[in-house]
Structure formats: C-alpha cells, structure tokens
Amino acid sequence: MAVDRMLANLDLNLLVTLDALLRERNVTRSAELLGLSQPAVSGALSRLRRHFGDPLLVRVGNRYDLTPLASRVAALTGPALAGVRRVFDSTTEVDPSELDREFTLVTSDYAAAILGPILARMLAERAPGARLRLQQTTPTAVDHAADTLRTADGLIIPYGFVTGLPHLDLYEDRWVCIVSADNPQVEESLSLVQLKHMPWVVLFDRPTAFAPAVRQLRMLGIEARVDVVVDGFMQMPFLVAGTGRVAVIQERLATLMAPIAGVRILECPFDVVTLNESFWWNPMNTNDPVHAWFRQLMIEAADLLWPSF
Incomplete structure (x- = not known):
C-alpha cells in the first residue's frame, strides 16, 4: 500500500521530464525536446531532486554530469516509459488508421x-x-x-x-560471394585455394557476426585473411569494388547492390547454411x-x- 500511495502522489509527466534531463543533461535542450518552457523544466528538476534527495545533475566545468544515482536511474527510465506507453496503448480492437x-x-x-x-x-x-x-x-x-x-x-x-x-x-535468403567486377584474378567461379589467399571484408569478426563464412572456412582448415572489418553489410560491396578483396553477403542484398557498387556475385565454394x-x-x-x-x-x-x- 505504501508503494501505491507513493505512486498516487507522483506526476507521471515527471518521468518524461526525468528521461529527457538524464539524456540531454541540459535544462534548455530538455525544454526544447519536450516543447516546454525552461522555467517549467527547471521546476520539474527541483521536484525530482527533492523526491530522490539527490542533485541528479552536477556542474563540471561548463557542462553537467550525472550523479551516481542519476546514472542508475537513467538505465531505468527508457524501459519504464516503454511500459507506461504499452499500458495506455492497450485496447481490445485495433484501428490502424x-x-x-x-x-x-x-x-x-x-x-x-x-x-x-x-x-x-x-x-x-x-x-x-x-x-x-x-x-x-x-x-x-x-x-x-x-x-x-x-x-x-x-x-x-x-x-x-x-x-x-x-x-x-x-x-x-542464402549467402553468396562477391568480388570486384573487374577483378582479373577471378573468373567464373571461386575455389577454396583462392579464398585462402584473398583478403576478406568481414562483419564484426566475432560470434554474433551473422555471416558464417569465416567460421565455416576455419572448419575447413582455412584461416581467412581479414583485411577490413565493418559493422554493416551495406558497406561491404563498396569495400570489395576495385580491389582484390572478397566478402560473403546475402543474395538479396548482393542482387540489389551489385550494379550500384560494381561487384560480381559468385557461388560460395563451400556449403553454406540457409539464412x-x-x-x-x-x-x-x-x-x-x-x-x-x-x-x-x-x-x-x-x-x-x-x-x-
């Protein structure tokens, strides 16, 4: 019951303001983001400081930093707001319009x-x-x-x-190899021997890297020579084009990007799992x-x- 009384005395709008303040770490920017006046946000910050018994934002030079308590609270405001939105978005019937x-x-x-x-x-x-x-x-x-x-x-x-x-x-989808359209060392197909010596463009190069090429090559006793590591598939064709590099990407994306980036699509010379x-x-x-x-x-x-x- 004590928790219920506490919630009853809280203004949920404070949660929205708290989230903005902890993300922006600035009263003026938070006010602009929320469409409120600066005095209104300053007043809300004062109420929040009284509630938590903590300054939340402290000046360090010409900027504000989060207090240790504010840092912990900042990790909770996003999920809390998402939960509140789900509660008030709930309905038995959906009218998309x-x-x-x-x-x-x-x-x-x-x-x-x-x-x-x-x-x-x-x-x-x-x-x-x-x-x-x-x-x-x-x-x-x-x-x-x-x-x-x-x-x-x-x-x-x-x-x-x-x-x-x-x-x-x-x-x-399925995985395919891509090489530069003007790569003179690659004809109509690729061999495992070629893949062993060619420089690679790979994604993340860690267990959750999605593309299985490097792992499968290792299972075949081949250690890929990684030349470039990226954090997105869309970059890979452009990093292959005009070079001797090779990459493995999804066939749908390869089909979309090949004419734009100037790469050729080839079958992988090893068994690949369906994506x-x-x-x-x-x-x-x-x-x-x-x-x-x-x-x-x-x-x-x-x-x-x-x-x-």
Missing part, C-alpha cells in the same frame, strides 16, 4: 534495406499516423536480446542467435493487439519480397 505511435525495430542494415522499404510503405498506407524507427543492431544488442526488447518492438535477426523468446519466421530471417519480440507483447497487428504486417511485407533462389 487511428494509431499514433512509433514502432521500433532493431535490425541489420541488410534487413532494413531489403524489408524496410516495403514495411514503411505498408505502414504509411494503413496507419498514416504511425512511425517506423529502424535502429542498427550491434553484437551487444543480440547478445542481450531480452534487454534490447524491453524498449523495442522487435529484433530482426537470422534464426539461431536468440533463444527463449517468441519469434516468427519472415523469409529465407532464415526471423522477427523476435518481448513475451509481454504477445497478447497486445497493436503488436499482434504489427507482426501480421511484418509477415505480409515479407511475403512481398521477390524470390531469392
């Missing part, structure tokens, strides 16, 4: 380029008041998927990297009608992709 919210997807630039345009178009047609945020994934976001999905509507990643969370399969791109979400969203509607939209968007192979 009335939706006024943002759907956040954590995804690679590959899936964003392949599926993103279709999904964005369908969302604009059916829910013109909704917004789509495509947030670049990282190995940390994948390694800690449950934490990532506390503040995001979904994570798009190949099946096999996340377990213990609900998901649905979207589409299949099953999947959509993962927080279990607390499973029975949410709005989220269920969005998941169905994802399925329909994936069904409109052109065949890969």
